[in-house]
Amino acid sequence: MTRVPDTQRFVPVLLGADASTYSLARSFHEEYDVVSVAVSRLGAGPVANSRIIETSQVSDLDDADALVAHLLELGQRFGETPLILLSSTDFLVRRIVELRHKLEPRFTIPYPDLALIERMTDKAQFSELCGELAIAHPQTVVYEVARHPQLRDDAELLAGLKFPIIAKTGNSALYHQYDFPGKQKVHTAASREELMDLMQRVHDSGYPGTFILQDMIPGLDEGMRILTCYSDKSGAVRFASYGHVLMEEHLPATLGVPAAIVTGENHEVVQEAKRLLEHVGWRGYANFDLKYDPRDGRTKFFELNPRLGRSNFYVTASGHNPVRYYVEEYVEGSDLSDEPALLESSKEELYTSLPVPLLLRYLPNDLRRKVIGMAARGRVTNPMMYVRDPNPRRWAYVLAYGVNQVRKYARVYPPPKRDRDGQPA
Template identity: 50%
Template sequence: MPDIVAPGPHAIIPGQDFVPVVLGGDRLGYSLARSFHMAYGYRTLIVSRMVAGPIAHSTLVEHRPIASLEDPELLVRTLRDLAPKVGSDKRLLLATTDHVVSVLARVKHQLEDLYVIPYSEPELIDRLTRKENFADLCRELDIPHPQTVVYDVSDHGSDSAAQQLEGLTFPVIAKPSNAEAYAGVDFTGKQKVHSASSRQELDDLLTRLQGSGYTDKFILQDVIPGDDQNMRVLTCYVSKQGEVKFACFGRVLLEEHAPDTRGFPAAIMTGVDHEAVAAATRLLEHVGWRGWANFDMKYDPRTGETVFFELNPRLGGTSFYITAAGHNVVEWYVNEWVKGRSLEGRPVVETMDEHVFSAVPIRLLKRYVTDPATKQKLNGLIKAGEVTNPWFYGAEKHPKRWQWIAMNQVNYVRKYRRYYPEPKALV
């Protein structure tokens, strides 16, 4: 049983040995809250702009509003004001998006007297989350990575920029190098990741992008053949000593296809890829990473390799796939950063068991899993009860919470019917 502490006179969450404080009320925010509740029976304080669907009517969270998580001065002021009211002098501070992680890392020296903040230094985060730097690092360490062109959007329309595009083979994937700068602009057809099937289509995208005020780099990459079922995800935990101590590999069964969430994994089957884990370990230990890191990857049927796309400086939005498989992600944070238990000398844990994480209805998922071997394995895991939906949690008691969950599942069916009616491979 956890230690119980006496509550302050106006504690937001009294009676806990520590309080998780999460910046972001999105799907990862809820996943973290559920993981803390599963591991310790603890509730989580969510700080976000509004109470959005993922955390609405949840008994697992308390909420406090903030006008913007991206404003460094406001963030520091809000968190310093909240600290004495939280309910414990141990406060674990986490963020749910790359942008907010970067902001938090840059101001953590102003908050570390009040919060435990388990992130790498801001310079390292900024370096590795810029996709051209990640590509260079993969080349240096001989890690499979797609052919990449780093395109300066501010130079779009010039002769030198046009020459950069001459050698491209279409289709290509196009995505921002600077996620923070990209989050601050808007334009018609904006997506997390774009694809262009022709030079004209790419030119149109880059023109709209330039017109939005985005002046940083955009990454243009070779398309790896195959549909969602070739996507892979890998999540690793690195100790304070700089050693990878945990790795969980997953095969994506289905991604989301609505414009605002395109590319997010909707269903993941845990599995094993020792070569991918070895490559990720080599990279993370080489740069001196700390805490969690999440890699987006894809299996290339032309070479048989798992190709690395990018690194996210945090747990992924669908990282509950790890907790669902029996390895609660927050225990790594708590044991090392809150309880001060050293991981030095402990063996590396690499998940081996197969389990299915699915945010969408199983009937919908089965429609899109077309690979015969994968379908057979999926059906076997369903029969064995090895399936978890991150939203279905018995500790939630509020009727309106379950109404939201029901509508969430119905809306998934509607979205796939509209945006991805049939399985379709990238070629």
């Protein structure tokens, strides 16, 4: 079993056990040659049998008292060694921030305060802020689920939206606590009848928050974009990493998570994000979901995630390891004065959590040729395939995971039909 060396100068403590947790641990290991501690209920899956991760099992991540007790016990074990506490999952980031008063100063927690996180992750407030700052975003209607019996017959409610539309939770952390038949991260509704059926199921689950109903921007997965920004302790945006999403996850539990990204640059979008983040005084990382709208040629902001994203290793693949900012500013105490005022990554690399042959089945002709060319030049990064983590049992898991991805996509998301030019038919 892997253990953190006694001589290690700081320890990343990561809540979770999924591929995003492994990606964070890999970034820390690549940059600083350190072992991370992954705290989860089972310690299985992507974080198991790893030489760069020590697994630490807690009875229940949803039990605040049990989690605090477990983390403070870790804190005692590591003595005076600095500990930095992170996650790439919304509800766990919220949990960390809610428990900040019980965990600091033993743990360094590089997230904004809860009030700002709630404001910026509330999709209705985020959309309103984009409107105030003239930042491109889709037409949006806020649906108060608790008022569904009164709203379902309101003929004026959806004025300005045309079906099909996108329907998604207004509060991801709250939504995590409720379940209903057919629950997904993002829903589509082809008609008012479909939308009302969905809202009835959400209402019956007891979910008390809002749903966001949005204009469906034309295009498939390859229309999506991603942007990750780091704001320093003074609130200045110091780093940005942009990517063109080629394909998203399509399994219900992870629907919408970018699975393949070509890294690159988009100065205009970065400047819009900078204006927004500095306006509200953000600190730490923010991850934006965006989509290119072919109708007006603008890239539109959908939402902000208060963390490094679940596909966070695309940033490392772009040539700029994101954990370095955490360590330099929060562990080493640097004021980043020796860093550029704003660094924008520009290197082109293919990040993919899917086997390349599977990815190629879903792409239009131009992107298929691009991916083939990048693969031929060795410009492909899979976050799970880390040569410095050679445990045979872990690699058996990684290979089996790739095979299962092929099977699952064949079942839940057959390749879309395209015309002769590779566009959606």
